[in-house]
Amino acid sequence: MRGAGKEKAGRLSDAALLELVQRQTFAYFWDFAHPECGMPKERNHEHYTNVITTGGTGFGVMAIIVAVERGWITRGQAIKRLLKILTFLKTAEKHHGAFSHWLDGNTGRTIPFGKKDNGADLVETAFLFQGLLTVRQYFKRETPGEQKIRTMITTLWENVEWSWFTREREVLYWHWSPDHKWAMNLKIEGYNEALITYILAAAAPRYSIHKNVYEKGWTRNGALKNGKRFYNTLLPLGPDFGGPLFFAQYSFVGLNPNGLKDRFADYGKQNRAQTKINYRYCVANPLKFKNYGKRSWGLSACDYKRRYREHSPTKDNGTICCSAAISSIPYLPKESMAALRYFYEVLGDKIFGKYGFTESFNETRNWYAASYLAINQGPVILMIENYRTGLLWKLFMQDKDVQKGLQKLGFAVSKKSTTKRAQQ
Template identity: 70%
Template sequence: MGIISKNKIQKSNQERLSDEALLELVQQRTFRYFRDFAEPNSGMARERNRDTFQNVVTTGGSGFGVMAVIVATERKWITRNEAVIRIKQILSFLSGADRYHGAFAHWIDGNTGKTVPFSKKDNGADLVETSFLFQGLLTARQYFTKRNKDEKWIRETITSLWEQVEWQWFTRGRDVLYWHWSPEHQWKMNLKIEGYNEALITYILAAASPQHAISRDVYDSGWARNDSMKNGRTFYDVQLPLGPDFGGPLFFAHFGFAGLDPRGLKDRFADYGKQNLAHVKINYRYCIDNPSGFKGYGKESWGLSACDYKKRYHEQSPLKDNGTICCSAALASMPYTPKESMAALRYFYEELSSKIFGEYGFTDSFNQTHNWHADSYLAINQGITILMIENYRTGLLWNLFMSDPDIKSGLSRLGFRSPWLTK
């Protein structure tokens, strides 16, 4: 009998994992980013694993982190008491952190609660990041429903923070929401939140606010741009209802849908289950077609989204492609394309694990054309991987978020239809 190499033994062990066991392993390992690598004072998610970001926490990534704690509790990776302690720590920090008409900054110093500028003029409110945070917090409000003192405090604190966000104020009296506001620069960034991109959740939360709700006109004129966000063209034999040609980066189909269930979700502009499926299919088929001839693209290696390449963060899509695969792009698409996403997961794990599978799960990205593999982890991409795999497996986060009475009210106000509105 010949000598069997260590690598072959390792690969053999990997191949013995069932689909469920592999999904469990990846989710649990990725959760370490939010459990072990959380910023110690705040409990919030660090932006990324680089020394210059040791105390910089991310608002949107922490919203995903809150939801990941719920997944970990349900899967018995941590106890409910451990989850309560972490969520209380995060809420205590947020209650004392900088806010601007109730909204949070993109980045916050985890020690002081003060805003860390994201860019020169972006040193105040970030409404989209705030919406990703509250997607997580409202999910937690639906999950921590026991009558004990701690869980009651969690619910009451989330409600207090939620009701203080002045969503309507961010319209500037116009029929559109604005992304940023700064005490120093006011509205100088002047970035309208217009569809179609990752920010549908922002408008739904803004309409759901008990105290500061926007009107439907703001949604129709601002977000949907009076039908201008529609596409309707066909790419790779798939008709795309909304958004830019070829769909844009895949995080459009992920970030806002960690809690927002697209299944049967419709308004007069689109069926969002069909929108997301079309978007993912086009991205997948583009990678198979591989018109630029990048090394490694194919049925088992696909997924273009926003991710690291070398020392920069890039937005990858069929129209902006440098050969970099974003690991979370295919993995977070599991609810839409389970067969194709599982093939990518097995390839990433069984063929590339020595290069991209580490302490906190899969690293952010890789580029085989240039023989480059990231050693970085980003909170927002780590988080969405856990959450969308869980929605594929159990629907847990969709079930919690969509059962929130305020969310149902917001969806109804904007003219949405959903099976959740009849429950």
């Protein structure tokens, strides 16, 4: 492992440290990918050898774009890997065009995520297509390989029956099982990580939803609004104190919140507010956990000992999620860099390894994770890149289907949302 002992001498510049963290984390998606299908494994655990993750794959294919742009792999290597992934997805088990949360990396068959969750997961499917549409936008050259990538993605995209998941009601449902049907009965309601699901469902070229499904289902006719202040910060949407930080990250690795508005919120302000509340809670440290503060913050869903669990200002046991603060860098750059330096320079020997930062740590209990989880590794690479260049935001927001979906739902989009930041 790298990182320890570098706080006082030989410090990396911010740009060099960001590059190191991005590149090291990319190894999870490139070197640790499943050998048969090329998709990322759910986690680095012996019981998950063949368990691949649909949402994590969406993040992983976007990470491949970053790797090409930064010269870690060639464009040809990327095309070869992407065609391998897409060939697998073409024949993998689907449920009304949607994918399950987990797939067997050898067979493409659904692996149950829960007792009744052995079918479609519409939110994980949305994370997958957020990535695939970004790939389709990037690989635009008129070469056989890139043409094939675009064609295969378009076919998969057009076959997802988004509107079927409304059950002819004015809301989308998260799960459907060929054995248990709608037994899980979980509505996709705001505010949480699933905004991208409604945007893609509206953007779909064949099986799209109407605007009223968004407004009555996701927003619950405006009931997703908050409007209260926490730590002197106005929170437009969502639960009190904002919830876990993945709310501001998973849907926004491609969807650019800056300048994105509808009649319910300005999503740049929403994400900055949630992140600021999470940060200020950790600085205030009302439960007196060890080393919480300006350099050690970030509460989200992550591992703690043998369990994956949600952490937030209202569900806090002293566990810091490494991805939470790092992936917040577009929202709070100074505060995120301070956390990144603490994680790397002070705790690096304990939490920085071959695939970047591990899941989490709890200094109060002297516990440091050895695990990596695809769904948290991905945003580290992608949100750092959006901070540095705006690349993924630019690509996703330029997709014509995405633009139609946003317009259909009544979103206003700033022209700045499709332009790059100056590279850092």
